[in-house]
Amino acid sequence: MEKKEHIISILVYNKPDVLARIAGTLGGKGYNIESLSVNTTTSYEVSKIIMTTIGNQATITRIENQLRRFVDVIRVDNLTNIESIHREMILVRLNLTEDKKEEIKKNIDTYKWKVIVSADSYVILEITGDKAQNDFAMARLEPLGIADITRTGIVALELES
Amino acid sequence: MKLKGTQILLRILEEEGVDIIFGYPGGTVLDIYDRLHDNKKIRHILVRHEQGAVHAADGYARATGRVGVALVTSGPGATNAVTGIATANMDSIPLVVFTGQVPTGLIGNDAFQECDITGITRPCTKHNFLVRNIEELASTIKEAFHIARSGRPGPVLVDLPKNVMAAEVDYDPKNIKIRNYEVFHKPAPKKMAQILEMLSSAKKPLIMTGGGVILGKAAAELTQLAKQYNIPVTGTLMGIGSFPGDDALWQGMLGMHGTYYANMAVSHCDLLIAVGVRFDDRVTGTIETFATNAKIVQIDIDPSSINKNVVVDLPIIGDTKATLQDLLKFLSEHNYEPVKNQREQWLAQLAAWKKKVPLTYCRSNDIIKPQAVIEKLYEITKGDVIITTEVGQNQMWTAQFFPFAKANTFITSGGLGTMGFGLPAAIGVKSAFPDKQVVDIAGDGSIQMNIQELATAAQYNINVKIVLLNNGYLGMVRQWQELFYKKRYSNTDMTHTPDFVKLAEAYGIAGFRATKPAEVEATLRQGLAVDKPVIMEFVISREECVYPMVRPGASISEMTHDREITN
Numbered sequence: 001m002e003k004k005e006h007i008i009s010i011l012v013y014n015k016p017d018v019l020a021r022i023a024g025t026l027g028g029k030g031y032n033i034e035s036l037s038v039n040t041t042t043s044y045e046v047s048k049i050i051m052t053t054i055g056n057q058a059t060i061t062r063i064e065n066q067l068r069r070f071v072d073v074i075r076v077d078n079l080t081n082i083e084s085i086h087r088e089m090i091l092v093r094l095n096l097t098e099d100k101k102e103e104i105k106k107n108i109d110t111y112k113w114k115v116i117v118s119a120d121s122y123v124i125l126e127i128t129g130d131k132a133q134n135d136f137a138m139a140r141l142e143p144l145g146i147a148d149i150t151r152t153g154i155v156a157l158e159l160e161s
Numbered sequence: 162m163k164l165k166g167t168q169i170l171l172r173i174l175e176e177e178g179v180d181i182i183f184g185y186p187g188g189t190v191l192d193i194y195d196r197l198h199d200n201k202k203i204r205h206i207l208v209r210h211e212q213g214a215v216h217a218a219d220g221y222a223r224a225t226g227r228v229g230v231a232l233v234t235s236g237p238g239a240t241n242a243v244t245g246i247a248t249a250n251m252d253s254i255p256l257v258v259f260t261g262q263v264p265t266g267l268i269g270n271d272a273f274q275e276c277d278i279t280g281i282t283r284p285c286t287k288h289n290f291l292v293r294n295i296e297e298l299a300s301t302i303k304e305a306f307h308i309a310r311s312g313r314p315g316p317v318l319v320d321l322p323k324n325v326m327a328a329e330v331d332y333d334p335k336n337i338k339i340r341n342y343e344v345f346h347k348p349a350p351k352k353m354a355q356i357l358e359m360l361s362s363a364k365k366p367l368i369m370t371g372g373g374v375i376l377g378k379a380a381a382e383l384t385q386l387a388k389q390y391n392i393p394v395t396g397t398l399m400g401i402g403s404f405p406g407d408d409a410l411w412q413g414m415l416g417m418h419g420t421y422y423a424n425m426a427v428s429h430c431d432l433l434i435a436v437g438v439r440f441d442d443r444v445t446g447t448i449e450t451f452a453t454n455a456k457i458v459q460i461d462i463d464p465s466s467i468n469k470n471v472v473v474d475l476p477i478i479g480d481t482k483a484t485l486q487d488l489l490k491f492l493s494e495h496n497y498e499p500v501k502n503q504r505e506q507w508l509a510q511l512a513a514w515k516k517k518v519p520l521t522y523c524r525s526n527d528i529i530k531p532q533a534v535i536e537k538l539y540e541i542t543k544g545d546v547i548i549t550t551e552v553g554q555n556q557m558w559t560a561q562f563f564p565f566a567k568a569n570t571f572i573t574s575g576g577l578g579t580m581g582f583g584l585p586a587a588i589g590v591k592s593a594f595p596d597k598q599v600v601d602i603a604g605d606g607s608i609q610m611n612i613q614e615l616a617t618a619a620q621y622n623i624n625v626k627i628v629l630l631n632n633g634y635l636g637m638v639r640q641w642q643e644l645f646y647k648k649r650y651s652n653t654d655m656t657h658t659p660d661f662v663k664l665a666e667a668y669g670i671a672g673f674r675a676t677k678p679a680e681v682e683a684t685l686r687q688g689l690a691v692d693k694p695v696i697m698e699f700v701i702s703r704e705e706c707v708y709p710m711v712r713p714g715a716s717i718s719e720m721t722h723d724r725e726i727t728n
Contacts, residue, residue: 013340017279017283017291020280020283021283061468062468062469069313070288071287071308071340
């Protein structure tokens with residue numbers, strides 16, 4: 001069976017150890033979490049976890065069933081095979097060195113990157129997109145000399161529930 | 162009404178019908194023990210090691226089908242309990258284990274006898290809680306009992322900081338709310354139609370019963386299904402007792418030490434109805450060759466057990482009892498009848514396998530054979546006994562040679578395989594059923610792992626009977642060394658064991674020893690009749706092996722038999 005990336009949405013009770021429980025169990029069973037994003041929902045009592053993991057369909061089904069066993073898990077949805085939108089964010093600091101300065105400015109204009117901090121010696125950009133868009137941005141950013149970077153995990157939402 | 166944490170704890174335990182707690186006091190649970198001192202409804206059994214407390218609660222739960230309760234202190238008290246918790250978790254046994262914890266203000270400070278027990282037990286509990294404030298105490302304890310016994314049961318740990326238990330709160334039972342989590346009960350009717358269709362076209366059906374049938378209290382339904390439609394039955398170690406072991410349809414246990422005919426039946430059947438099993442590696446042998454000729458129906462309450470090891474043709478997620486009731490009703494409404502001569506042919510084939518390689522051993526008049534002791538125990542007790550075992554050869558011989566007739570009468574650590582389980586578990590069983598004969602079938606290695614619990618049995622006159630099969634070896638490991646490591650007995654020789662008869666006397670209980678086959682019956686009769694805890698030691702043939710055996714990594718249809726029998 002074909003291995004691919006799956007995006008799993010997990011609705012959980014917002015308990016202090018719920019993430020440790022999920023991460024610990026999946027790790028203990030040998031499944032790797034590729035990316036993770038957690039925050040509360042409209043209710044502080046309930047959090048949504050968006051997790052991406054790689055595996056074939058059988059493995060992913062096992063992971064989903066394992067997740068459903070947790071007392072603190074309310075619901076599990078695999079967003080991979082249903083229509084959903086995905087976003088992740090990059091925060092990146094580029095140093096405005098003499099040799100790169102012009103090229104950085106040109107790229108910011110061309111790709112319409114959002115400048116959130118602009119200082120004399122550096123800029124901080126916020127780039128949001130799906131994985132493909134952000135990979136594309138990464139490829140453009142690397143030659144410019146990345147001083148520091150943070151990427152979030154993927155967040156995702158189904159079009160209709 | 163204002164109540165302290167300790168009062169709330171005991172009040173809810175009473176409401177939950179808890180009559181016995183197995184435990185061991187310590188610094189952080191002093192307030193609870195002080196409160197327990199005046200309680201008339203809950204009996205506390207003081208064990209000698211916290212592992213023993215959890216195994217005793219586990220034995221109690223397995224024999225009664227109710228939730229077992231243990232209480233231990235923080236730090237080492239809690240870590241000592243972990244083996245017991247992991248044992249219960251692997252076999253899905255409902256327990257609530259209360260651990261003391263240092264005051265909330267000290268948590269994380271490496272305080273005296275502090276440990277992160279919820280962190281440690283996260284992978285080996287069904288769920289666990291650290292109660293952070295008095296307001297959530299009542300609902301947490303209620304929820305712990307609900308989680309332990311509902312759905313696929315399991316152990317729940319509740320960590321109780323000392324200051325929370327000493328605090329006071331307005332207590333109103335009407336305000337206790339517990340979350341309801343999703344549990345599967347009944348499968349869709351179309352699944353029943355599918356089983357009917359599969360049964361109707363099957364020529365060689367076989368039922369495989371597992372621990373889920375006992376936990377789901379579905380033994381009567383499973384037995385009815387098999388008997389009404391003349392379907393032979395095999396079982397996993399945990400399924401033993403869910404179908405009468407003396408019935409002609411019973412094929413014995415399957416798997417690594419299963420009978421030849423059970424393993425042949427699985428390998429040749431064309432329909433396998435697996436109920437409450439999880440297809441453990443000790444049961445299946447190599448997965449690729451397991452039941453290759455069969456369509457497989459798997460009935461289980463836990464979706465994560467389905468398609469985990471063996472990919473099945475018809476998965477049914479449901480409570481075993483409710484599902485089997487639905488199935489029986491559906492089959493009867495649709496007038497299902499097996500094709501008579503087809504079924505007779507299949508049963509004749511099973512009988513032929515049984516005749517070709519029966520479950521047997523080389524009898525001896527010179528030296529005591531462990532199997533002979535177990536057979537004699539059955540003969541004397543007529544099976545009216547609850548048996549616990551330790552882990553290893555003693556456990557496998559019991560599973561093979563004692564035909565258990567009823568569910569909840571064979572109490573053994575299957576999944577985790579915990580040596581030292583049998584004695585404390587027997588104490589738990591006997592506490593629940595003081596009028597029942599309760600026997601721990603033990604080996605000399607295992608019994609020494611929790612031997613200190615003899616003092617518990619002696620203190621409370623919990624008259625458990627220990628049948629000790631002493632070969633002076635860690636027998637099962639030695640067997641593997643004999644078969645797979647060229648008889649290099651690295652660290653399995655235990656000739657230096659205590660004199661068990663004197664040890665029994667030292668603990669204030671009775672001890673008897675048999676060294677010759679002629680003494681077996683008299684020793685058993687004497688030991689079973691004494692109104693005290695008893696060790697009956699049988700000095701058995703040292704290098705006896707458990708046969709048949711499927712070599713690790715082999716198919717269950719390829720079995721090794723006792724050379725002396727097959728030659």
